[in-house]
Amino acid sequence: MNFNSLTIKDIARELGLSISTVSKALSDSYEISEKTKKLVNEYAEKHNYSPNPIAKSLKQGHSKSIGIVVSTIDNSFFSQVISGIESVAYAKGYNIMITQTHESYDLEVRNVKHLTYRSVDGILISLSAETQDIEHLKALQRKGLPIVFFDRVSNDLDTHKVIADNYKGAYDGTMQLINSGYKRIAHITSSPNLSISDERLAGYKKALEDSRVPYNEKYTKYCLHGGRDLNEIEAAINDLLTMDNRPDAIFTASDRITTTTLSLLKDLKVKVPQDVALLGFTNAHLAHILNPPLSALVQPGFEIGKAAMEMLISLIESKRPVTEFETKILPTELFIRESSIRPK
Amino acid sequence: MNFNSLTIKDIARELGLSISTVSKALSDSYEISEKTKKLVNEYAEKHNYSPNPIAKSLKQGHSKSIGIVVSTIDNSFFSQVISGIESVAYAKGYNIMITQTHESYDLEVRNVKHLTYRSVDGILISLSAETQDIEHLKALQRKGLPIVFFDRVSNDLDTHKVIADNYKGAYDGTMQLINSGYKRIAHITSSPNLSISDERLAGYKKALEDSRVPYNEKYTKYCLHGGRDLNEIEAAINDLLTMDNRPDAIFTASDRITTTTLSLLKDLKVKVPQDVALLGFTNAHLAHILNPPLSALVQPGFEIGKAAMEMLISLIESKRPVTEFETKILPTELFIRESSIRPK
């Protein structure tokens, strides 16, 4: 498995030096003469030596690599977050490893475990839809593992967090529908376990309240699998479309739910926005060329990733245990397009 | 960094046993009495012991984890491939680590290196658009690292490969345009470094040839950054649209290029398919709800991932060095939609 078969030991033997001298020469220690350093480094260079970081981290206790846990990478929002993370990670000399939970609690536990096993220095995580208990993370934090939450966070763990302004985003989106003349606004959202679901629901409710539109509980539909399960969304839409006083607009609270809803409405020959308007959270870069162009609440994915990684590094590199934590809230952006504009 | 602070040594001390007895008990060795095993395992259980796999792999020489290198995860095709990989990896007890190159050769080298450093047992890779030299992979293979190529492969390395039937896909797609009545079919593709570009270009040419449509070199445009650079695509489209004998259809050869082309044509108020038809490779799950619905050549991403992982495992678990390699070619699927159908 060591695919860089040349070890420090080999070099020592070849050069007639001791292992420790070679090690020190390689790390440019002041104890070693320039001559020896040169000798060693040239030999290493020539024979393409590279240290085995596994052995190194076993000894040193850090690996300059961090782990990312997201529900799925097949989602522009998370891709953008990851790009943001990479941008600061690479600049600071960290490598990253990405894993997905597919909204499964078990996979989340497994991936977190695996990452710590592979000795990451810290973890950046957005919780899975299934996750309710985060003891697996708490235990790690207690042992000193730096963890930063982004997007889907938990109140049960005190640490740095970065989220979009989901409350205000949902408020703005709902307001746009109301201002456009819609009154019976349904809300399709992910699992109630998720912090983002709460925040978005609250923003939606507040917009209704501020507009004196009564909140109708029947208009809120949960998709426990965060949009991964087509049937759930289909059922939600069917419910909404067949109820008395059927909604004239839908406000969707997650990326996949938003685009899938449009797709399903199309299958059902329900015209958007003539029959039902649609506006929702999505970072899909195709939103503007969909039919109809889709009104979208866009989260600053790249910035969220950047901020989260910066916070993680500050935790990792902090000399003393950090006890003061911060929650960073970044603004969303609303793009108003045809799908939520009431036809004259 | 060891966030599972309890070590085998601690257990040994607590239980008044030797380190090796504990180690053996934990791995259920026949040498150890049931009584001791029970004692040790119960203690381990109770105190939440989990072995440090870093130390383990340092010793054992394998880690039951593999690395994936793709150009970008923000692409349904790669997401699907990764899901396919995961499906077999998890079933076989392997963990995976995902990295992206963003089409950069340097990042590719860096990521491959990092993965081997983190001691993966094998690598699954789709080359970056920039990559021309694959010495970094050859050296690793020589040292015994199992590598399987998928999607973007190289002839310079003899190993297992899994690709879509790009030649036939491109042939079918081009034929569809021709059968639909288009004659001046342009081709926008990625970097000529990429195997997929070659294969798709060849299929395109063959379809023209079989239909007695002369091949016009000016109709083929390369985007060196594989669609990541908007300006490149924009320039290509501008060139095509302003030339004498301007094309009446465009056949695009990569996911991002396909959707971006549609988006740019829309910006330019060029009607699809009235002014220019469009058909291309893409696994975007929104293709059918775009405006117009997009004709798409879809690759079997999940199956490609599955096959690649199976091949990688066979390499990893092979008792003797493997010298006979296989290239698996999986069929693409063509979805004919409005964007490539000539209006009456």
Add this chain to the structure above:
DNA sequence: ATGAAAGCGCTAACAC
């Protein structure tokens, strides 16, 4: 300025 030796957590050959 250089080297010997211990140790990171674990496994495995080899005693006892």
Add this chain to the structure above:
DNA sequence: GTGTTAGCGCTTTCAT
């Protein structure tokens, strides 16, 4: 059936 010991590749006291 259990323990001793060496060693994976590297860093780091502590000698010399």
